[in-house]
Amino acid sequence: MPALIRSTAALVALAFLAACGTDDAVAPIIPNTTTLTVDASQGYAYVRLAETPTQVTVSDPVASSAWDLGFLATTVTANGGTAGPGGVSVHCLCANEAATTTQLQGFTATNQLGAFEAVTSAQIPAESQFVGDSLAPAVAGWFNGTGAGATANTTRSWIVRRGSTAITLGKLRVTSVTNASAQNAGVIAFEFAVQPTVGMPFGSVTQASVDVRLGPVYYDLSNKVTTTATGTWDLRFAGFEVRTNGGVSGAGTVMTVVDNTTPFATIDAAYAATAPVVAYKRDAYSGVFVAKPWYKYNITGTDNQIWPLFNVYLVKRGTEVYKVQVTSYYSAAGTSRQVTIRSARLR
Structure with a gap:
């Protein structure tokens, strides 16, 4: 769906320019508040911030600097840190973090516009206050220590869920780490068991190992073999x-839920099936939009709705800084995942 753009630009400061009267005068940036709606229902919608922001098509977001923010449902990713090469970082002013349920229900894009427009370049913090995104993997905490001293965390297991309609489950844990260095974990040994088909008991436990000293290794749990990035892989x-x-x-469907208490040997298919779907995690990027979400959900306990907090985020790319506010998750017809933002350049 094409992005929708609406602009509420301030009048150009002609009086300022006339008063300067010199060639070396530098006009201040006149914030131009622009609204953009993207369809974030089927995949990431990527946005390039500018005086007039645009939705852009990106084939490989990890390698592209053409985008600044990516939207998928309620998720917002910034093109910086481990998420991409764009050097984008974010700071949240977060004036509405303590908003009550009544206040949230009263917030609208119209009555929160004044607060947005009141944010000026004077509120841009020090560089150290801006944060880039980092990977939040679904399988984390599988080793203890650092560098050459890394060892396997054998007390932590993961229940693995694969499929969108025909769901199969499995279990996984890392059993040893050898030849680790400051750069990589060396040889990683792990064990796993998976359901051969839907609803069946786990198959026998398989022990395997991969050597990451020469680069990434992809692994297919069903076929119990290493594979390639273009092949069928799970890990x-x-x-x-x-x-x-x-x-x-x-593009796969793999999700996991960590289990720190149940011994690996006693996790079976029946036990794995008790984990609720909402407990599972996919690989994601963690940044300011995760630590300080732009919304609250189900604030009355029965509404099952997304409610924007109307917090203002400062998004930095190079020397440029933009203020961004998410104002809606729904279209005028009530369709979800139609995310509307407004933005303006501050510097």
Whole structure:
């Protein structure tokens, strides 16, 4: 769906320019508040911030600097840190963090416009206050220590969920780490068991290992073999990361839920099936929009709605800084995942 853009630009400061009367005078930036709506229902909608922001098509977001913010449902990703090469970082002013349910119900894009327009360049904080996105993998905490001293965390297991309609479950844990260095975990040994088909008991436990000293290794749990990035894979081992084929790491359906209390040997298919779907995690990027979400959900306990907080985020790319506010999750007809933002350049 094409993005929708509405502009409420301030009048150009002609009086200022006339008064300067010199060639070396530098006009201040006149914030131009512009509204953009993107369809974030089927995949990430990528936005390039500018005096007039635009939705852009990105084939490989991890390698592209053409976008600044990515929207998928309620998720907002910034093109910086481990999320992309754009160097984008974010700071939240977060004036509405303590808003009550009554206040949230009364917030509208119209009555919160004044607060948005009141934000000026004087509120841009020090560089150190801006944060880039980092990976929040679904399989985390699988080792203890750092660098050459890394060891496997054998007390932590994961229940693995694959599929969108025909769901199969499995279990996974890392059993040893050898030849680790400051750059990577060396040889990673792990064990797993999966359901051969839907509803069946787990198959026998398989022990396997991958050597990440020469680069990423992809692994297919069903066929119990290493594979390639273009093949069928479930796990990607690289450095000190284990990624799953889902979320921001791949087009697959792999999700996991961590289990720190149940011994690996006693996790069976019946036990795994008790984990609620909402407990599962996909690989995601964690940044300011995760630490300080732009919305609250189900604030009355029965509404099952997304309610914008109307917090203002400062988004920095190079020397440029924009203020951004998410104003709606729904279209005028009530269709969800139609995300509307307004933005203006401050610097």
